[in-house]
Amino acid sequence: MENEEMPPGLSDALDAFAGYLSGERAVSAHTRRAYLGDVRSLLAHAASEGASVLGDLELGMLRRWLGVQSQSGAARATLARRSATVRSFTAWALREERIAVDPALRLKAPKRERSLPGVLQSSQLTRLLGQLEHSAADGEPLAVRNRAIVELLYATGVRVGELAGLDIDDLDPDRRTLRVLGKGNKERTVPYGVPAAVAVDDWLRRGRPLLARENSGPALFLGARGRRVDQRQVRELVNRLLEALGDTSASGPHALRHSAATHLLDGGADLRAVQEILGHSSLATTQIYTHVSVDRLRKSYQQAHPRA
Structure with a gap:
């Protein structure tokens, strides 16, 4: 209606x-x-x-x-x-005084299913990023861009919409940090590592100038026609790359976000630091990644311990 x-x-x-x-x-x-x-x-x-x-x-x-x-x-x-x-x-x-009594006060929602997100193994990411580096070696601008996009998604754990909205000025190359505008227009600063810095610098030097047009504006990542890359293009790119790996059920840019969070926690990062990096308003949202880590630990234990 x-x-x-x-x-x-x-x-x-x-x-x-x-x-x-x-x-x-x-x-x-x-x-x-x-x-x-x-x-x-x-x-x-x-x-x-x-x-x-x-x-x-x-x-x-x-x-x-x-x-x-x-x-x-x-x-x-x-x-x-x-x-x-x-x-x-x-x-x-x-x-707004449009109603005198709130009828939804006692409305209970069914408990949400907390499914474990798809996570890539470090070896899979090493293989994927190695393939992208090889593809970008000849300087073809979209290949250079694709490498920078995937490196930055995994390095920072940003959402695909946040990545598509980045401007060049959001980068601080000296400190290797990124200014991100997240949900609710909340701004946060996210660090990234040397491999992502190298890939993004390569894009800015060799790739972006070849695609930039008068209407490109300050957008960090561009599409083939010189406009700001959109979320759909990034999703299609990552889906295609993950499908080509052939040994993972993980799909989409969110798999890189899940992987970044899980690998940070596996490496000993503080839960609240990961919450800040991901831009979660609630710590409970971040805690699902501890479940992923524990699940992986349990599988390793069952495979390796003689009395598991």
């Missing part, structure tokens, strides 16, 4: 919430679309049950909406996200 098919009392609230997300919350375009999609779905369901204003929302209605989502095959993680969105929406409505 689109906005215009909803009762005015519901569609007006959805429009006001959209303005709140763009203004006060300043969330990313992707997050905004996800929030509004969830709330639109909820309000459409509420309208189908006879609701015409936000005050008609009640706990049973919210639970029935989630039940419909579950029956349609939504995963537990998706249901948990939608529950959180609804709680944000009704809390906003209460603050």
